[in-house]
Amino acid sequence: MSDRQEKFGGTKEVADALKFDVKNLEDYMHAHVDGFEGPLEVKQFKGGQSNPTYQLITPNKKYVLRRKPPGKLLPSAHAVDREYRVITALASVGFPVPKSYCLCEDEGVIGTMFYIMDMVEGRILWDVTLSDYAKKDRWPIFEAQVKTIAQLHSLDYEAIGLGDYGKPGNYFERQIGRWTKQYIASETQKVDNMDKLMAWLPGQIPQDDATSIVHGDFRLDNMVLHPTKPEVSAVLDWELSTLGHPLGDFTYHLMQWHMPSIKTMVTASLAGKDLGELGIPTAEQYIRMYCEAVGRDGIENIDFYLAFNMFRLAAILQGIVGRVRDGTASSAHAGEMEKNIPPLADVGWAFAQKAGAI
Known part of the structure; x- marks a missing residue:
């Protein structure tokens, strides 16, 4: 495995500064995500530089949550509501994006705005030279x-x-x-x-x-x-x-x-x-x-x-x-x-x- 794949690929435990109340999120998903069934386990993806990105694991399915980071932010940055809008529109014409479920603008749920989408299984490749491939x-x-x-x-x-x-x-x-x-x-x-x-x-x-x-x-x-x-x-x-x-x-x-x-x-x-x-x-x-x-x-x-x-x-x-x-x-x-x-x-x-x- 390449160094970049190891460094940026996969998940890790959620960083202390980016933790939130998982029970609050679970209650929200019961109300807003069709077919959701808990219990819920949360991991953080290693690679997210700007908008913190989490893997949401349930017994039957995995989801992905993208949120605005907490704290002082630059104007117009971290527009997860725009991300949600564009992937929802693109999915309607078959462009390859994850299925979106909901956008939550209520900061009381996990502390900042977020949206939830499908976890698409497959390969995320961090080494553009494709050194792990023939x-x-x-x-x-x-x-x-x-x-x-x-x-x-x-x-x-x-x-x-x-x-x-x-x-x-x-x-x-x-x-x-x-x-x-x-x-x-x-x-x-x-x-x-x-x-x-x-x-x-x-x-x-x-x-x-x-x-x-x-x-x-x-x-x-x-x-x-x-x-x-x-x-x-x-x-x-x-x-x-x-x-x-x-x-x-x-x-x-x-x-x-x-x-x-x-x-x-x-x-x-x-x-x-x-x-x-x-x-x-x-x-x-x-x-x-x-x-x-x-x-x-x-x-x-x-x-x-x-x-x-x-x-x-x-x-x-x-x-x-x-x-x-x-x-x-x-x-x-x-x-x-x-x-x-x-x-x-x-x-x-x-x-x-x-x-x-x-």
Whole structure:
């Protein structure tokens, strides 16, 4: 088993800061979850960085609970009500998400807002190099990923009731503004290349203003694969989803080919790997697979998109570091994230320079 699989996969005992009254939750589930039968046992998933995520175990079935973390929070973050809304809508058209049961906005039940969904059995893979798999089994897993994100970007969001799930248009302008504010609010160290990116990005936004549902954090370890087949059974962690630009979402996913290779990074990098030897598509092959699936000729301005996404991920990680500072982080590994921010900013600025920044 890879180090990342061991570190981030599976469950653990609930951290003291994230415990709640299990009897209260059990009573709530009796009233609001069809077919629920106790008694209830609660574990915490190791991997959740932002919204604490729990496994709810009963004699007949397992569920998953996602909640807002307790304590001081950044504005607009941890929107579990939006997660609940989007997975409920997506399930209605057969997109692979867990079945949702209920959203509880009453903070008196466990202390913060939460929702409950099915526990989808299968594989969550934390090592993007798929080192635990044979060469012949790797390409089909990447193919399943790209088909799934293409399916998401091809959905008619208005037809499934998500026409007001975000603001169509000006996606990059709004995202750059949002993450700049959140980065500054959480800042714990001076990173020159983050300052350069925040200054450069707003003036470089491409004119292409397409809109689709975007996941916002689409990556291998945010999906459940079928136990034995190269198929995506469920896409998880919709906290950052909205209406946005499909190329912003796809090129975020594409960062796994360009990410600085840092041991503390949650998702491993493919940068510098012999992909032919591994049986994994190159970034160029993967772009072609996506473009074929969504009917695009190609992706112009790829360096802008990658610079933007390196900046955005660094800002997301800085938010986690800020929650460590404020005492509201939900992962034992959150403090390690601070080390990742300068290397991400460096790679982001290198892409900006490829796009003409000086």
